[in-house]
Amino acid sequence: MIEQPLIRIICTSVHHNNTGRVADTLADALHANVHSPEEAKTLDVSESDLLGFGSGIYFGRHHQSLLQLVDSWPTRPCRVFIFSTAGLPFLRWFQHCALRRRLVRRGFEVVAEFCCRGWDTVGPLWFMGGINCKHPNAKDFANARAFALKIKDTIQKDH
Ligand SMILES: Cc1cc2nc3c(=O)[nH]c(=O)nc-3n(C[C@H](O)[C@H](O)[C@H](O)COP(=O)(O)O)c2cc1C
Numbered sequence: 420m421i422e423q424p425l426i427r428i429i430c431t432s433v434h435h436n437n438t439g440r441v442a443d444t445l446a447d448a449l450h451a452n453v454h455s456p457e458e459a460k461t462l463d464v465s466e467s468d469l470l471g472f473g474s475g476i477y478f479g480r481h482h483q484s485l486l487q488l489v490d491s492w493p494t495r496p497c498r499v500f501i502f503s504t505a506g507l508p509f510l511r512w513f514q515h516c517a518l519r520r521r522l523v524r525r526g527f528e529v530v531a532e533f534c535c536r537g538w539d540t541v542g543p544l545w546f547m548g549g550i551n552c553k554h555p556n557a558k559d560f561a562n563a564r565a566f567a568l569k570i571k572d573t574i575q576k577d578h
Pocket residue numbers: 431432433434435436437438439474475476477478479480504505506507508510514536537538539540541
């Protein structure tokens with residue numbers, strides 16, 4: 420019997436559940452479970468082959484609860500991927516910086532990153548219906564799925 424790699428996704432999605440729906444797509448493709456940062460505090464993640472971390476982007480970074488979770492963990496050499504939805508996804512490299520830096524500092528190996536557009540009604544954007552209406556859409560979910568399958572391939576080759 421082929422042993423499935425143990426993959427967990429830790430996600431919080433507080434604005435419109437944009438990232439939550441992307442997390443479900445990734446979890447489905449990877450046969451992974453999705454946990455909140457709160458649940459992840461009590462999880463034994465040391466046996467995981469791969470961890471995914473994701474949230475919306477709020478003021479240029481991932482959600483505070485994810486950043487605090489990583490800060491509270493001991494150093495562990497495990498592979499991870501980062502994902503997000505954002506009003507301005509083309510700023511992905513910069514907006515993932517705070518989380519990426521923390522993960523690297525804790526000994527994680529960041530193997531892949533994904534970001535797509537998410538419906539954004541922050542502040543005055545609310546009055547015009549927001550930006551990125553209807554995102555993530557079917558194409559975003561298809562891209563997320565392709566991203567997940569690519570990582571799965573890499574993990575399975577090494578497993
Ligand atoms: C308080 C707040 C701050 C935000 N700041 C940013 C930002 O700095 N950069 C960006 O690209 N999007 C920003 N956004 C847009 C969100 O990242 C986007 O709507 C995301 O899809 C929300 O994900 P969620 O529904 O999973 O919470 C912000 C949204 C909110 C509510």
